[in-house]
Amino acid sequence: MKRITRHLLSSVLAIAMPVAALADTSVESTTIVRYFQDDRAGFSTKDMAPITQFLGADFDKLGDGNLSLHLYGWGRMDLGDKSFNNDRADGSLTYGFLKYRFNHANAQIRAGRLFVTEGIVNEQIDGVSARTELPMGFGISAFGGATVHTADISGENTDGKGDGIYGGRLNYRYGGKLELGVSGLYETKAPSFSQVKNRSMVNNGKFGDHKLIGGDIWLAPHSMVEFMGRTSYNTETDAVAEHSYQLNLKPVKDLVLTGEFNEYRDRSYFYSSPVFSSMYSALRDRSRVIGAIASYGLNSQTELSADYRHYTREIGNADRMGAELSYRFKGNDIRTGAGYHYLRAGSGFAAIPSSTTSASFHELRGYIMRDAKKYFASADAIAYVFEKEIAGKKSAWEVITSVGYRFTPAIALSGDISYGQSPEYNDDLKGLLRLTYNMSYSSKGGAK
Amino acid sequence: MKRMISIFPVLALAGLLLVVAACASIKSIPGLPDSHPESLIAGQQINCSECHDNSSKGTMKPLTAFSHTKIFVKNHRYYASSDDRLCSVCHKASFCADCHTNQVEMKPSVKYGYRPDLEMPHRGNYMAVHKIEGKTNPASCYRCHGRANNERCIACHK
Numbered sequence: 058m059k060r061i062t063r064h065l066l067s068s069v070l071a072i073a074m075p076v077a078a079l080a081d082t083s084v085e086s087t088t089i090v091r092y093f094q095d096d097r098a099g100f101s102t103k104d105m106a107p108i109t110q111f112l113g114a115d116f117d118k119l120g121d122g123n124l125s126l127h128l129y130g131w132g133r134m135d136l137g138d139k140s141f142n143n144d145r146a147d148g149s150l151t152y153g154f155l156k157y158r159f160n161h162a163n164a165q166i167r168a169g170r171l172f173v174t175e176g177i178v179n180e181q182i183d184g185v186s187a188r189t190e191l192p193m194g195f196g197i198s199a200f201g202g203a204t205v206h207t208a209d210i211s212g213e214n215t216d217g218k219g220d221g222i223y224g225g226r227l228n229y230r231y232g233g234k235l236e237l238g239v240s241g242l243y244e245t246k247a248p249s250f251s252q253v254k255n256r257s258m259v260n261n262g263k264f265g266d267h268k269l270i271g272g273d274i275w276l277a278p279h280s281m282v283e284f285m286g287r288t289s290y291n292t293e294t295d296a297v298a299e300h301s302y303q304l305n306l307k308p309v310k311d312l313v314l315t316g317e318f319n320e321y322r323d324r325s326y327f328y329s330s331p332v333f334s335s336m337y338s339a340l341r342d343r344s345r346v347i348g349a350i351a352s353y354g355l356n357s358q359t360e361l362s363a364d365y366r367h368y369t370r371e372i373g374n375a376d377r378m379g380a381e382l383s384y385r386f387k388g389n390d391i392r393t394g395a396g397y398h399y400l401r402a403g404s405g406f407a408a409i410p411s412s413t414t415s416a417s418f419h420e421l422r423g424y425i426m427r428d429a430k431k432y433f434a435s436a437d438a439i440a441y442v443f444e445k446e447i448a449g450k451k452s453a454w455e456v457i458t459s460v461g462y463r464f465t466p467a468i469a470l471s472g473d474i475s476y477g478q479s480p481e482y483n484d485d486l487k488g489l490l491r492l493t494y495n496m497s498y499s500s501k502g503g504a505k
Numbered sequence: 506m507k508r509m510i511s512i513f514p515v516l517a518l519a520g521l522l523l524v525v526a527a528c529a530s531i532k533s534i535p536g537l538p539d540s541h542p543e544s545l546i547a548g549q550q551i552n553c554s555e556c557h558d559n560s561s562k563g564t565m566k567p568l569t570a571f572s573h574t575k576i577f578v579k580n581h582r583y584y585a586s587s588d589d590r591l592c593s594v595c596h597k598a599s600f601c602a603d604c605h606t607n608q609v610e611m612k613p614s615v616k617y618g619y620r621p622d623l624e625m626p627h628r629g630n631y632m633a634v635h636k637i638e639g640k641t642n643p644a645s646c647y648r649c650h651g652r653a654n655n656e657r658c659i660a661c662h663k
Contacts, residue, residue, distance in 0.1 A: 083597075085597075085599060087616065089611070089616065091611075091615075109610055109611065111610075111616070113597070113599040113602075115597060115598075117539075127597075127598050129598065129599045129602050131610050133610055141657075142656070142660075147610075149606070149607065149608040149610070151599075151602045151606050151607065151608075152598060152602060158539060159536070160536060161531055161532050161533070161534055161535070161536050162531045162532075162534035162535075162536055163534075163536045163537055163590050164531070164536070165590070172598075172601070172602075172605065174585050174586050174589055175586065175587075176586055176587065177586075178586075179586070179648075181607045181653060189531065190531070190534050191527060191530075191531065191534075192526075192527055192530035192531065192534070205607050205653070207607055207608060207652070207653050207654065207655060207656065208608075208655070208656040208659060210659050210663075211659060211663035212663075216652075217652075218652060228587070233567055236587060238587060267652070273583075273586065273587060275570075275583070275587060277567065277570060280567060283570060285583045285584075286583065287583075287586070299644070301583075303580055303583060305576065313574055313576050315576050315580075317580075319644070321644045323643065323644075326644060326647060327643075327647060327651065329652060330647065330651040330652050332650070332651070332655050332658055332659055332662050333643065333646075333647050333651055335662065335663075336643070336662065340640065340643055344642070344643070344644065346642055346644075350576055350579075352574050352575045352576045354574070360574070360575055362575050362576070368641050368642055370640075370641075372640065375641050377641075381575070383575075383622070392622040394621075394622065400637070400641070402637060402641055405640075406637050406640045406641055407636075407637065408636035408637065416637040416640070416641070418634065418637065420634075422628070422629075424621035424622070425621075426619070426620070426621055426622055433619055434619075435618075435619050435620070435621050436621075437618075437621035437628070439628050439629030439630075440629070441629070441630070441633060441634050447633060450633075453629070453630040453632075453633035453634065454629070454630065455629040455630045457618055457621075459618045459619040461619055471619050473615075473618040473619070475618070477629070477630050479630040479632065479633050480633045481630075481632055481633065482630075485630065489615070489618065491618075491619075
């Protein structure tokens with residue numbers, strides 16, 4: 058798969074070079090060098106210095122002006138000891154597709170590696186996707202191709218995905234007040250496993266093919282009211298996988314009150330994921346999250362929000378509550394914020410449940426940043442304070458400071474230093490250097 | 506059977522006429538512009554309704570529905586799953602790919618360590634609390650790490 062990805066990326070780049078001269082082009086590049094040391098007792102000390110290159114390019118107005126090419130991916134090489142998995146170098150083509158955009162009805166066709174988000178569908182494919190609006194408020198979309206595989210699960214030569222996938226969505230809109238959609242996806246048969254524990258997951262009905270159908274709704278009968286959500290149904294388990302709904306009320310300008318309802322049947326929701334299916338028994342099946350959020354813009358600079366969520370699971374109940382404040386001034390150059398949340402959760406949610414453990418913790422965060430024309434700087438602190446110690450530690454906290462300088466509006470060099478302590482690390486000191494390059498040779502007005 | 510065969514051309518013709526009529530009508534359906542005509546300030550929470558007071562041509566939804574309040578940002582999945590064409594007027598696909606990817610190289614909050622004002626998942630030392638959060642609401646983990654982007658999960662969850 059990596060070989061295919063490498064060939065695909067090099068072919069696309071080879072095509073992209075000549076077309077870049079003809080098109081509206083924008084390029085974004087971020088090069089990051091990190092340094093950190095792993096010095097755990099009982100293990101040899103490792104000094105790691107991975108260098109990562111993120112690269113993206115967009116070539117618009119190709120051909121008759123409606124064709125465009127979009128590429129994004131990353132590659133990493135370890136300058137010191139191995140930083141992750143078994144390879145000293147790694148990379149991924151996140152997306153790389155050609156898009157033809159029609160002048161009418163928001164119609165478009167995409168081909169290549171792309172993400173599809175349509176109703177209940179949220180997939181990455183190597184294939185084709187097309188959609189258009191139709192007369193009388195209807196719309197239709199369809200996609201098909203090969204699944205994009207991810208890392209193999211332990212002891213297997215597969216990630217648990219089938220090789221082919223297709224699906225689509227049909228929707229209806231009425232007068233800017235209602236949108237209804239039905240969508241579905243069908244993935245070809247999930248691969249078989251060689252490990253006994255994984256085969257038992259299949260035999261016990263925890264894991265199987267990825268096939269879903271569902272519906273979504275967006276309703277705004279009045280400018281102050283907005284209701285949206287979706288329900289998905291797993292045709293393999295013959296049960297609902299997810300209900301997710303949200304109601305937004307906007308009684309006055311700059312005030313948004315939100316109520317949310319989410320219910321999951323974990324067996325059906327996790328059914329096609331080997332990683333999550335394997336955790337199903339410990340998590341049990343049914344879970345529900347009911348919550349409310351209030352967000353108020355005090356003025357154009359200040360936003361205050363408060364939220365509450367109640368979690369109902371077969372292993373117990375939990376509540377989360379808190380508030381956040383953000384403030385911007387000096388023409389948006391200085392941005393600052395603070396937040397506090399408390400999770401009240403019983404021992405059933407603890408890493409190791411017992412009568413003496415608790416999963417409750419406080420979360421505190423504060424940040425400030427300055428983004429001036431030539432330089433930028435920030436400081437960010439976040440702490441999780443546990444009600445009962447985890448691995449002998451009362452908290453996990455981290456402070457990140459960053460400073461940067463713009464040589465030109467397109468090129469900037471910045472560096473971060475972070476330090477923290479946690480149940481995993483007595484001292485967690487990390488450094489990072491970042492070079493960013495964002496250049497647009499586009500005649501478009503909008504900065505995307 | 507003969508009757509069916511004689512009806513078939515009529516039905517096929519009617520179907521063809523419907524397709525042609527639909528295609529002709531499509532040309533009268535407006536589309537969104539391919540990009541926002543004015544530059545938007547990076548880092549600013551955009552309130553579309555500051556400039557737009559009605560449905561934009563082609564969206565068929567009031568623009569107040571897309572104002573980027575804190576709540577909108579946290580629940581943008583609902584909007585993106587039904588109207589990401591509107592998102593793409595202002596945002597490049599790479600804007601989404603910082604978080605939504607098949608194989609993540611580093612936490613978005615590390616890549617953008619100089620932007621603490623952005624809403625990003627797993628800030629700070631999240632490793633310690635993920636054991637609790639994962640039991641509290643595993644569905645929220647599944648959305649990003651269920652069938653993709655889980656290379657680091659499977660290192661421990663075997």
